[in-house]
Amino acid sequence: MKKVPSGMVPMIAVDRKAPEALYRQIYNAYRAAILDRRLRPGQRIPSTRSLAFELGVSRFPVLNAYAQLLAEGYLESRVGAGTVVSGSLPEQFTSSRPTGARLLAAASGTRPVSRRSSILRLERAPWLQGWGAFSVGQVAFDHFPLQVWSSLVARHCRKMSARSFHYGDQMGSLAFRETIASYLRTARALRCEARQLMIVSGSQQALEISARVLLDPGDRVWIEEPGYRYARDVFALAGCQLVPVPVDQEGLDVAAGIRLCRKARAAFVTPSHQFPLGETMSASRRLQLLDWAQKTGSWVIEDDYDSEYRYESSPIASLHGLDSNSSVIYIGTLSKVLFPSLRLGYVVIPAGLVDRFLAIRRAMDLGPPSFHQEVLADFISEGHFARHIRRMRVLYHQRRSALADSIRRELGSMVEVHGSEAGMHLTVTLPAVTLPARSRDLEIAERAARQKLWIWPLSPAYLGAASRPGFILGFGGTPVAEIPTAVRKLRNLLAGM
Template identity: 50%
Template structure:
């Protein structure tokens, strides 16, 4: 039997003003706690001496209560293990009673929840996220992460942790880490920034939420790529920002359509280097158009550069932020996809005039990110491990992408059309018109496949649905098997 330490024992409630004897109160408290599951089978209970001392009462009522509980089968005493909750509670104790507890009675006027909470309750379950099966989007190749090197770096700082490592941190982040990020972004992404303009966040999702709070008021309009990143939809919707869906094509967001639909929008959310989810890259002419619009209208551009490190057909495209001369672009990135999601570290590069506002809003949210991981990742970058890992992953993902594309063409060529396979860690497989991609995703989830439906990314209903197939965290053997299972799922729905 597994024993639970007595240090986790819940506080015992006694009312010394009642006429009910103390031993009886103790007996009833223990019985109710056992029946309700608050105390679990095998859990140790305090000794009579320890409980009496804790309650500041005589040991006699505790002894009497324990004896009664043992006699009725609620407690058991094992040699060398002390007194524990019985493995089997008496049958009569678990029988339902006809008297409703006060907590079960619904009040005449139920407590209300917010619009955000109501929308969350009405969202259908995303069963394709219930497992880490083949094709889970945004999942990197975790088995290839250099755990040994990472563990050594963690141990280096935990063996004798500094006061700075264990105390409160700067809402903007650990300065040496911000310096390393700024150096990396300048060299690899042509981002122009000073380390003081870099804010460390717990992933790009928090960066989006901060942008929504700092840059917009409820009701303000913002251009959103359609289809686009669902996490951005959630961040801006929860802040009450009015999302204006703007179509995308092979050159990125249609700026002229944005000007037609809402020329005075307060901002635009973009994934220009690798459009999520279609995979297109914003052309040079579109980049000039969107920057000219932002400069003329005084609007903000939020650039989400979520996986630009992985480009296979050509060299990585420079960031839109590097072309911005009016400080209109807020640049977001994350380490979740290039390292591992549980790291929960990302960054936001903000214009100088926004640094104080972002810092204050971040401080009110969760103060700062884990200093330990910031310190460790600083060493990981400075010592060259990060660059080496990126090179290995770029080669690995190129191979996995090629295997997936070939498998789809050979096994599902007449059923799926592949788009957006030139970069990143996922591709989109379009379904024939009229097929419900959410129904396909649900069936695939039952067959062990974690494929997100394309419609989850759409703000407006579009002619064709599809599946977002991640290949970063799926090896070549799993890819081949996953495509076969996906074919079986489609065949089931066709019957």
């Protein structure tokens, strides 16, 4: 049985001046809450003493009401669990009344909602529902230094002071920001200070805040085509006009962007490892992009989501590091390099915009949770972070090579593999002739999910029509030994089309 909150006092109002006896009022309120399913079977009810205290009455009416509810079968006593809502209420008791969920559906059906809320649709995506072979964004949890992490968590728990229970710095903990700033200066060639760094709930929040600060409805924004769907959603929600700019082996085609729409307000790019095709933006394209941003006064939003993982060459410096005009907003995340449930990312803000970013952020969440920032500051400064990245680079390289080999062996010329040797996913496309319909990859990904193969279809990464169907395969969380079987499964799915 699902866990239900135990012993919480339900919303009950008693009126001492009412002609109805107090015990009857309590009985009626409980009965109604049980029949409405506001109180669920198995849910523990508070002790007579606590309920009497909360209601400001003596224990007698509470004892009488509970006795009646027990006698009529609404409540039952369970050994070790106290008194709970009965698990065996007759169906006719509960089904004729509108439940909370049904009332909610009826209430929202006719009332207006914002036009903005219909910009995005929550589409079915079974490939996001599971975990295992090829799940995109899944990291190698089995290789995470859990012992070190747990001891740091325990250490921080033990030394929690009154201060750590209060609201933290709205930009993020200073110690953590200093550590991240130092990491970015050293490993990503950024020129930044801790005061320009805002800690956010993953890169997704960084995108949302950046859009609110930089963009107005109707502004045109270059997005990569194909590109990162969740970034596109943020700009669409901000009311921007999206300008899909093609990507090739050198990353975003800046000249094409200029031809399509020179005066865009911003460009969103993943230069270290284009999502999803995996190319690295060439040096000349980087310079062209910054030159365009300088000439047109546009912003460049750089999403540097998995730059730590390059296997054939050392990491490429960030666009931010090349920029001398404060035109780049740099976004990074710990979702890939540590684990995504941390929900920690950062945004490096041009010094003159820090207050605007902070004002918008304040309207959202008053600041990031502080506990894990403190833990991470130690994890990084004690060297565990750098060590973890080094180890993961070797591991992911092995996994990537095993996947590429398996694809070559099992799928041969059926697919084309895209991307430089980087990151935690690779993308395969199928020849357009094999699969003419754009949405065939959705169909296959759905069938694959039923077989616990979590491949992402490529077509949703396109704003326009996908030229070729394909799949994004995450290998970060797929051990080498499991890869051949998973690729064979994929081959059978493709062969059965």
